[in-house]
Amino acid sequence: MTGSSAPALSSAITAVGLSKSYGDKVVLDGIDLHIPEGTVFALLGPNGAGKTTTVQILSTLVRADAGEARIAGHDLVHDADAVRAAIGVTGQFSAVDNLLTAEENLMLMADLHHLNRREGRRRTAELLRRFDLTEVSAKPVVTFSGGMRRKLDLAMTLVGNPRVIFLDEPTTGLDPRSRRTMWEIIRELVAHDGVTIFLTTQYLDEADQLADRIAVLDHGTLVAEGTAEELKRRIPGGHLRVRFADPDRLDAATALFGAVTRDTESLTLQIPSDGSIPTLRAVLDVLDSASIAAESLTMHTPDLDDVFLTLTGRPRSGDAATSPKENAR
Structure with missing residues (x-):
């Protein structure tokens, strides 16, 4: 160096x-x-x-x-x-x-x-x-x-x-x-x-x-x-939430992505994301290439609450099993 x-x-x-x-x-x-x-x-x-x-x-x-x-x-x-x-x-x-x-x-x-x-x-x-x-x-x-x-x-x-x-x-x-x-x-x-x-x-x-x-x-x-x-x-769970104007656009977008969570009532897809700009750009490029317009897009990344609940509250060896959320209360 x-x-x-x-x-x-x-x-x-x-x-x-x-x-x-x-x-x-x-x-x-x-x-x-x-x-x-x-x-x-x-x-x-x-x-x-x-x-x-x-x-x-x-x-x-x-x-x-x-x-x-x-x-x-x-x-x-x-x-x-x-x-x-x-x-x-x-x-x-x-x-x-x-x-x-x-x-x-x-x-x-x-x-x-x-x-x-x-x-x-x-x-x-x-x-x-x-x-x-x-x-x-x-x-x-x-x-x-x-x-x-x-x-x-x-x-x-x-x-x-x-x-x-x-x-x-x-x-x-x-x-x-x-x-x-x-x-x-x-x-x-x-x-x-x-x-x-x-x-x-x-x-x-x-x-x-x-x-x-x-x-x-x-x-x-x-x-x-x-x-x-x-x-x-370090904590999984980040995602993009994309909302569409009608069921047809939702169906078309669903076919483009693999592991997604679909909500037909709210007309949204939840797409796993690491929160990075390249990932966001890639999702928008896929939709744009297919001429599918999204009504809105929001990004969710894990916060310190997620970190806290994921990493703490696990029982010691030999303790009765208790979920992290129960112990963190």
């Missing part, structure tokens, strides 16, 4: 063989991770898959039974204090003090990070402004909406300027507008601050919107990893 290539991104998180059991229950079964700096990594999986345990281990809250990991270049076990200094954690439930104001909550975090009073006030004012909380800074948090509380919770995480942030179900319980506000904040942290985000979520559209890479965890094992598009391409 000739010419220069862009340098590889440094790793914010690496893990090899992380395992954790509680008694006879295996929660994590030897997972490996490689997450570059300045990216969003999403970990998906049904309840009980091991997502929160993974976050707890990587954030030094729980010790793994086996395996090793490095966060921001620091060994998880032998340099735990340096790991804690480099990370921030925002859990599923807001950690703010309801009896304090937004400003007091942030100043408390500044004290915990041993910032002097002047720097603490500067940092507090900056974060209040950044999260659009300046006007309510003197109000007790108990009066805040869910979206405002989550913004303050994330702002408190940023007081220590972490390089890696663990967001465990960060938008649970938020309304659609508040969720999208949080998405914009997360994107800005990565784009402008170079922060690495480790996101766990059960909102599949959230992972689709935010994540550079996605891993799917089931029964403590990583069953798939890749970009959202790479994961979707």
Whole structure:
């Protein structure tokens, strides 16, 4: 290969063989991770898959039974204090003090990070402004909406300027507008601050919107990893839905294609497709060559819901058989 290539991104998180059991229950079964700096990594999986345990281990809250990991270049076990200094954690439930104001909550975090009073006030004012909380800074948090509380919770995480942030179900319980506000904040942290985000979520559209890479965890094992598009391409079921104006055209089109699903009531054919432009063009060329006009054409490609339901919820060896959809509920 000739010419220069862009340098590889440094790793914010690496893990090899992380395992954790509680008694006879295996929660994590030897997972490996490689997450570059300045990216969003999403970990998906049904309840009980091991997502929160993974976050707890990587954030030094729980010790793994086996395996090793490095966060921001620091060994998880032998340099735990340096790991804690480099990370921030925002859990599923807001950690703010309801009896304090937004400003007091942030100043408390500044004290915990041993910032002097002047720097603490500067940092507090900056974060209040950044999260659009300046006007309510003197109000007790108990009066805040869910979206405002989550913004303050994330702002408190940023007081220590972490390089890696663990967001465990960060938008649970938020309304659609508040969720999208949080998405914009997360994107800005990565784009402008170079922060690495480790996101766990059960909102599949959230992972689709935010994540550079996605891993799917089931029964403590990583069953798939890749970009959202790479994961979707692994799942069968993509098709073109072509509608015709009358039964004659439907009959003529049916004769042209082999493995198709025909719906005489809606006058449509469902033609298997990988979602690519060449496949779409080939179908249109066949219809055009036969002078068969289609009324409409829509393309369906598998989404992350399909990925989730296909890859998760299968019983462990020895468990009673249960369908993926039943376990994913």
